[in-house]
Amino acid sequence: MENFKGEHHLHGINFKYVGGFFYFHISQAHLVTNFFRAIIERAFFCIEAQKSTIIKINSDGSLLSLLAYENFNSHEFPELQHSTSIKNNSSKTISKNYTTTSNPPILHRKELLLPPDHPDIPKFAALTKQLEDAGLFKDSRKIGYKKQWEERLRNAGYKVVDHQLVRLDGSEIAPLQTVEPTSNVERHRTALTRYALSKPMQLLAKHDFLEGKHTIFDYGCGKGSDVDILRQNNLTANGWDPHFCPENPKHSADVVNLGFVINVIEDKDERLAAVLGAYQLCTQFLCAAVMLGEQSPERGRLFRDGVLTSRNTFQRYYSQEEFREYLRRVLDEDPVAVGPGVFFVFKDKDAEQAFLERRYRNRSTANRLINQIPKQPKAPKATRPTKTEKEQAFYQQHADLLDALWLSWLELGRPPQEDEFPQVAAVKDLFGTWQRGLNFLQRFHGTEALKFAFESRRDDLTVYFAMRRFDQQRVYRHLPESLKRDVKAFFTSYPLAQTEGERLLFSAGNPALIRQMCHQAAASGYGYLDTEGSLTFHTSQVVLLPPILRVYIGCATQVFGDVTSADLLKIHAESGKLSLMKYDDFEELALPRLLERIKISLVNQRFDYYKYGETFTPPYLYLKARFLTADYPHYAEQLAFDQVLSAIPELNLDAYGMSPEQFDAALQRLRLEVNGFTLQTASTLPKLDDPCGQYHTFRHFIECGATQAKTGLPNLPKQAATYNALAVLATQVLDPVMDYFGGIQLTYGFCSPELAKHINGSIDPKRDQHAAHELNTRGNLICERKGAACDFIVPDENMLEVAQWIVQNTPFDRLYFYGNTKPLHVSYGEEHSRVIVLMLAGKSGRLIPKVVTAEAFNRITPA
Numbered sequence: 001m002e003n004f005k006g007e008h009h010l011h012g013i014n015f016k017y018v019g020g021f022f023y024f025h026i027s028q029a030h031l032v033t034n035f036f037r038a039i040i041e042r043a044f045f046c047i048e049a050q051k052s053t054i055i056k057i058n059s060d061g062s063l064l065s066l067l068a069y070e071n072f073n074s075h076e077f078p079e080l081q082h083s084t085s086i087k088n089n090s091s092k093t094i095s096k097n098y099t100t101t102s103n104p105p106i107l108h109r110k111e112l113l114l115p116p117d118h119p120d121i122p123k124f125a126a127l128t129k130q131l132e133d134a135g136l137f138k139d140s141r142k143i144g145y146k147k148q149w150e151e152r153l154r155n156a157g158y159k160v161v162d163h164q165l166v167r168l169d170g171s172e173i174a175p176l177q178t179v180e181p182t183s184n185v186e187r188h189r190t191a192l193t194r195y196a197l198s199k200p201m202q203l204l205a206k207h208d209f210l211e212g213k214h215t216i217f218d219y220g221c222g223k224g225s226d227v228d229i230l231r232q233n234n235l236t237a238n239g240w241d242p243h244f245c246p247e248n249p250k251h252s253a254d255v256v257n258l259g260f261v262i263n264v265i266e267d268k269d270e271r272l273a274a275v276l277g278a279y280q281l282c283t284q285f286l287c288a289a290v291m292l293g294e295q296s297p298e299r300g301r302l303f304r305d306g307v308l309t310s311r312n313t314f315q316r317y318y319s320q321e322e323f324r325e326y327l328r329r330v331l332d333e334d335p336v337a338v339g340p341g342v343f344f345v346f347k348d349k350d351a352e353q354a355f356l357e358r359r360y361r362n363r364s365t366a367n368r369l370i371n372q373i374p375k376q377p378k379a380p381k382a383t384r385p386t387k388t389e390k391e392q393a394f395y396q397q398h399a400d401l402l403d404a405l406w407l408s409w410l411e412l413g414r415p416p417q418e419d420e421f422p423q424v425a426a427v428k429d430l431f432g433t434w435q436r437g438l439n440f441l442q443r444f445h446g447t448e449a450l451k452f453a454f455e456s457r458r459d460d461l462t463v464y465f466a467m468r469r470f471d472q473q474r475v476y477r478h479l480p481e482s483l484k485r486d487v488k489a490f491f492t493s494y495p496l497a498q499t500e501g502e503r504l505l506f507s508a509g510n511p512a513l514i515r516q517m518c519h520q521a522a523a524s525g526y527g528y529l530d531t532e533g534s535l536t537f538h539t540s541q542v543v544l545l546p547p548i549l550r551v552y553i554g555c556a557t558q559v560f561g562d563v564t565s566a567d568l569l570k571i572h573a574e575s576g577k578l579s580l581m582k583y584d585d586f587e588e589l590a591l592p593r594l595l596e597r598i599k600i601s602l603v604n605q606r607f608d609y610y611k612y613g614e615t616f617t618p619p620y621l622y623l624k625a626r627f628l629t630a631d632y633p634h635y636a637e638q639l640a641f642d643q644v645l646s647a648i649p650e651l652n653l654d655a656y657g658m659s660p661e662q663f664d665a666a667l668q669r670l671r672l673e674v675n676g677f678t679l680q681t682a683s684t685l686p687k688l689d690d691p692c693g694q695y696h697t698f699r700h701f702i703e704c705g706a707t708q709a710k711t712g713l714p715n716l717p718k719q720a721a722t723y724n725a726l727a728v729l730a731t732q733v734l735d736p737v738m739d740y741f742g743g744i745q746l747t748y749g750f751c752s753p754e755l756a757k758h759i760n761g762s763i764d765p766k767r768d769q770h771a772a773h774e775l776n777t778r779g780n781l782i783c784e785r786k787g788a789a790c791d792f793i794v795p796d797e798n799m800l801e802v803a804q805w806i807v808q809n810t811p812f813d814r815l816y817f818y819g820n821t822k823p824l825h826v827s828y829g830e831e832h833s834r835v836i837v838l839m840l841a842g843k844s845g846r847l848i849p850k851v852v853t854a855e856a857f858n859r860i861t862p863a
């Protein structure tokens with residue numbers, strides 16, 4: 001069979017590419033090459049095929065189908081009536097009849113299948129844009145059949161009439177405005193002035209392509225911010241832009257960046273020329289990036305295959321899979337996803353294999369092992385040192401060279417070859433031969449670390465070969481020399497390496513085994529296993545997980561790109577999905593907030609993108625330490641913070657925890673605030689009508705009592721600590737009382753120095769805690785006991801029973817009991833003394849305090 005190139009045989013044709021098949025309207029059949037035409041003519045011998053409207057051809061040209069859709073032009077979503085299929089190497093046709101089914105396949109996006117000059121394209125495209133804007137094409141795998149599509153329209157409150165989307169309730173949908181083609185699109189206005197590297201450049205840096213060994217060319221560099229930053233860091237970088245620097249030469253380079261260029265070009269031919277031109281300049285690979293529609297759904301007027309914005313710029317938004325297929329068609333290469341909307345397309349296949357192998361390498365193993373090397377003590381003075389002491393002294397003398405060679409051995413997991421170590425000459429000068437140097441290291445350090453490094457590296461390589469088996473489209477004719485050596489050292493032969501990889505890949509498709517490995521990972525201290533059996537962990541732990549879980553995650557990498565660009569990953573063992581969560585300043589905040597969530601389906605090789613901030617309130621991440629390992633930055637502080645947070649009963653942190661609004665309100669009631677990794681009492685003064693506990697406001701404690709009502713004094717606290725103390729008193733004592741007995745009546749609360757001057761009778765501001773944390777004129781505490789106090793009565797209750805309940809159920813500080821029908825004085829303070837005082841009338845009628853134990857007080861029988 002002739003070598004098939006889809007772009008060659010379909011040159012000049014509008015088509016849709018879905019699931020490895022090209023689709024186009026029968027009216028374009030005369031434009032295909034003779035190769036296609038012969039297959040089409042053979043299929044047309046079938047009667048049903050003569051009614052066909054759509055031609056379907058698979059990506060290798062071996063299978064062609066003719067599809068007959070009913071009322072293609074007049075029906076918005078034509079139903080499939082018949083299909084006729086024929087293999088290229090056979091004259092036998094296979095026909096299927098769909099007219100008898102009640103749920104036939106249907107067709108969307110008709111405009112993509114028609115000749116460019118077809119008069120109905122604007123009408124069809126306008127409907128598609130309305131459906132996209134309404135979110136009806138999301139999760140498109142579920143809308144390919146009539147019943148499911150009609151159900152989705154109905155559930156969303158829409159119907160389609162005469163190629164227009166209308167609401168079921170009759171309300172209007174803002175019509176899309178179309179514009180005629182124009183040459184006045186101001187592409188240059190999309191260029192940004194950056195003070196940090198763009199996202200594609202950040203990904204290049206993350207994968208070690210900006211370390212100084214590679215030359216970089218920025219094709220469509222805009223104002224040149226990326227090039228300037230790279231040059232400031234002594235990298236060889238150049239750029240060209242048709243508007244800002246058209247006179248710059250177009251240089252060949254190891255890596256060519258085409259970042260956010262083709263999505264701002266409104267002309268399809270120029271878009272194609274940009275991709276081909278950029279790819280032609282690269283010697284190793286092209287880095288291509290576009291904005292995804294899910295990330296930034298900018299609205300504008302329908303224009304060609306995108307929108308024209310209010311700034312007169314053009315934007316063509318892609319989905320991840322759509323952009324992958326575009327690059328695949330144009331360049332006839334399989335792109336490697338490295339992030340949302342970012343792909344590497346390798347021209348150098350050795351460089352591609354090296355990149356993919358590095359992707360699954362555990363780089364932390366060698367560093368961890370070499371850090372475990374004990375510092376050798378100086379040999380004690382002796383007339384005749386032992387052999388061990390001589391070797392220790394020798395190692396210390398040449399430690400830099402020997403540590404470097406040892407690290408190289410641990411990184412490779414096998415003995416390094418001479419051409420794999422840059423200081424090979426120094427090793428030979430020191431030992432005479434290369435092998436003697438290796439023998440010395442093995443004798444000096446022992447074999448335990450080498451065994452661990454060997455097993456770790458073998459796991460990495462098995463994961464790599466598993467992913468090569470998963471990605472069957474990427475076939476290599478040969479292995480780079482370094483991989484050949486790895487195969488021989490770890491598997492003895494290439495077929496055995498492939499077999500091991502295949503076995504691991506198939507294991508990763510076993511849900512029961514994935515559940516088991518999630519439990520094993522959590523038991524080893526990697527991540528948090530929730531009640532549903534899903535494992536959530538920080539992305540830095542990916543390479544530390546069991547190989548089966550690394551392959552599971554690797555399958556998601558094929559869809560999305562570098563999953564470690566997120567902060568947390570969640571393996572959904574039951575549903576075959578992987579979630580990526582990105583937070584605001586994850587490392588430095590005790591309560592980071594969720595910015596983006598991406599859920600990848602491994603079964604369907606698709607992902608859904610959710611952005612938080614406008615439509616959805618960004619939730620807090622509670623108890624962050626459970627997702628981390630002990631070596632993560634600020635782990636100790638985070639763990640201490642989480643323990644303090646968990647000890648507060650008013651905070652419900654189970655499952656996903658409280659909503660941000662509920663959590664913030666709870667902290668406000670408790671007069672607490674987060675400062676770094678510390679939960680501390682609030683340092684600001686609240687408003688009087690802010691909540692103080694669950695049932696009161698601060699005004700209730702400040703404007704209660706006969707004297708305050710009589711004088712009308714503001715009675716305002718000046719110290720934030722006073723408000724904090726009142727809040728604790730309310731939450732720890734009064735709220736529980738009200739939960740049990742019902743409403744209470746405050747008779748005396750906070751007492752400022754100004755109010756105290758007007759109170760008739762015996763009060764003791766230095767001891768009664770009504771002054772809370774206020775200061776006198778000399779700046780000293782009025783009451784050194786601190787805390788806060790109030791007097792209250794519960795209508796229609798015996799106050800002895802109330803007092804006894806408080807003693808038994810709350811962490812009070814001091815309690816003064818005046819009688820069954822009298823208000824009760826209670827405080828909460830730092831001393832937690834739990835002092836109980838009976839205020840008994842003496843012979844003179846004057847109240848005499850008597851301190852009693854809790855046991856004695858609880859034995860008193862209510863009168």
